[in-house]
Amino acid sequence: MRASDTVRMRIETEIQSGALRPGDAVDERSLSERFHVSRTPAREAIMQLAASGLVRMSPRRGAVVTEISAEEAINMMESLVSLEAEATMLAAGRLRDDEIEELERIHAEGEEAARARDSGAYMAYNSRFHELIYVGSRNAYLAGLIRQARLRMTFYHRSSLTQAARVAASWEEHGAVLAAFRDGDVAVAGKRMRDHILSGGRVYADLVAALTEAGREGGAERTEQVG
Amino acid sequence: MRASDTVRMRIETEIQSGALRPGDAVDERSLSERFHVSRTPAREAIMQLAASGLVRMSPRRGAVVTEISAEEAINMMESLVSLEAEATMLAAGRLRDDEIEELERIHAEGEEAARARDSGAYMAYNSRFHELIYVGSRNAYLAGLIRQARLRMTFYHRSSLTQAARVAASWEEHGAVLAAFRDGDVAVAGKRMRDHILSGGRVYADLVAALTEAGREGGAERTEQVG
DNA sequence: TTGATGGGTTATGCATACATATCGCCACCT
């Protein structure tokens, strides 16, 4: 394992967790000091993050955690909807019976979190549910595209599932997809996943628009109240 | 412009052109000597290429131009079909009349290359045609995903359009998509693009399978005869 | 008071030196 990889992963974690927020500077020196490495691996970690889109580099001006505009957010959601629907259709035709049973178990476990409006627990369940579908698609490349897109949206996307109403609806929509899996209905499974992602996406797009607006009005501090 | 960026772009060009072939080593020292830079930007270029999937790095063992297995090729084609269809459906609903006219002009210009079975000229036309659709989708993120996927497949994909029969069929299929654009029929445009990419994809998958097979039998040299 | 200008500061970008793991080769042992 290279030092640059560990630095990269730790930054990714900090962005996911919200410790690093869109617009925050990611500079070589502070990274090298925090992780006790020289500037070289710190710099390489930043470049890797830039390649995956998590940070944006300007020559001679350093890197900042990528801020997503409302337009970009809509574009990414549009793409994610398509990718998730495709993965779901592939999975609908390829999931083995025991994998569908596994999905049902996980879905049953998620009900408690959904009822309790426990967004932390629900997000953990949500990840497991979707991840099983990616694997079930038998398409590692497609799964990678989806994971990368979701990773880039985490800061904003996280927030959409903190809305209590959304959690309950999300769980119901998962159930609808699962029913289509049991029926082996590829087209219906795809459509239901498309609707599911779109539902979350609407919340997400609104949030990004709100953040963008707040950022324009009152500077970065203003986003605090929403995250 | 950073030195690492120019090095990266030149390597990308060499991979696209076939000067660098899957399995070829890409080492820091030779890059730094060829492009008259130090090892640092050469190394950074390699890491950027690795992030986009064009080369594969093994810790302490250097980088090689990514070799695509038959399974990976199928996965990438499956994904590309979905992405291109999505971009086409978006474009069908968003292209302005003058953009459709531009597409028609380009398509008309491509007829000559198609008739002459001039695969070089046809590939140039082909890129322009598809590129206009990506732009017409009004989704820069989706367009980026498609370009990245196509870039990763260039070495193999190039070859599919060198088949004379495929060139003629490809041009006809473009015409069918264009007709759907004129009719403003989103679903039909998407379906026709899906079929179009799939047609090329079949040739492509066969080719990768052949290369993989050849590689297993006779080592890397064996792929020479196909490229 | 506001704007422009210039110098100092600092972080990035590149070059280079050093550390270390991997690989190939050869001798030696079985």
Place this chain on the structure above:
DNA sequence: AGGTGGCGATATGTATGCATAACCCATCAA
């Protein structure tokens, strides 16, 4: 004769030094 172990060579990974461009702020003029 074939396999194994160690040694040398080489390339990667890391650290550090140097050059330069961008930023900040003070100073000055309108």
